[in-house]
Amino acid sequence: MDSSPRVTAPIGQDRLAHGALPRGSMRRDVFIYTSDDSDNLIGGLWVSEGITNANLYSMVEIFCIFSDTFGLHYPNGKLVERDQNPLQPGDYFLATNGSITVTDELPLLRMIALQPGSRSKSFRDAVRERDRRCILTGRKVPYDWTTFEATHIFPLAYEGHWNELKCDRWLTLPPATESDGSINSPQNGILLGLDEHILFKALAVSINPDDNYKIVCFSPATLPYKLAGRYLDRQFLEDFARLMRFCAGIFGRQCFSM
Incomplete structure (x- = not known):
């Protein structure tokens, strides 16, 4: 992924408290990072049947704000296509020429x-x-x-x-x-x-x-x-x-x- 220019926003510890949880929490098996630095975790989910690569892109667009186009990449740098292929467990990295801002908007919990x-x-x-x-x-x-x-x-x-x-x-x-x-x-x-x-x-x-x-x-x-x-x-x-x-x-x- 070194050939994919990107500017990533630092994620504070308060963001970890609100959604970007440590690996293994809530039995997640997909982890999303803003760079190829595994310390920069911003979110994730447990993959169930029916969740596609395109769905992951849509999810990222909910909690991240981009100033430019972006792509998701596998650890080997290969682009994840925005298609209907089943999402696979693993690490995913955001790449963009612009900035990434993680929204501070919290979900309305159904309590x-x-x-x-x-x-x-x-x-x-x-x-x-x-x-x-x-x-x-x-x-x-x-x-x-x-x-x-x-x-x-x-x-x-x-x-x-x-x-x-x-x-x-x-x-x-x-x-x-x-x-x-x-x-x-x-x-x-x-x-x-x-x-x-x-x-x-x-x-x-x-x-x-x-x-x-x-x-x-x-x-x-x-x-x-x-x-x-x-x-x-x-x-x-x-x-x-x-x-x-x-x-x-x-x-x-x-x-x-x-």
Whole structure:
């Protein structure tokens, strides 16, 4: 990689605390560096089925800001093509003629404990009636709702961010009860099995709206559910009353996070 000119920004220890974790943490097997210096680690992930080289480029563009074009390289200096080949475990190095800035923007964590106040009954009932199955696995509701959970796509705990971004301007179905707030529109909801709900809240599983709504997994804890690399059902997506159609434009960074 010596022939690939680049200027890299120094990464402080506070960045390590917020995301660029030491090798081996969270069972990651892909590690991203801003140079061929293995001390300059800025991020990584656990590779699951369905994650491609192109997906890695997209992830890097979420948490890095570039002043010029960039490329990812293998340790031997070979360019990683931005293609649909499966991402392989290993080390990857950023190369650019410009500067690299690691964003200080932190993700909105989907923490159940942060849910303010009571959940909206009308939201729950509308999502249940519409989906009637876990949208990740396709498992149908058998007799009752005991093992299913109506889940917010944009976390309910961050209603302030929702309002600040004026996300309600994309809604076509307001909540049944206006006082519940627009964040409780059923278009901001999906029905999940309880296990899938927990994994979604923990950011162990996500949906990539920029890759045909592919299901992406970030933890080995998802392996028993065989979710990785699947796509949301087309019938689900084509119904205007279902998944928010603007997810790719506004929520991509929250639906698809490292």
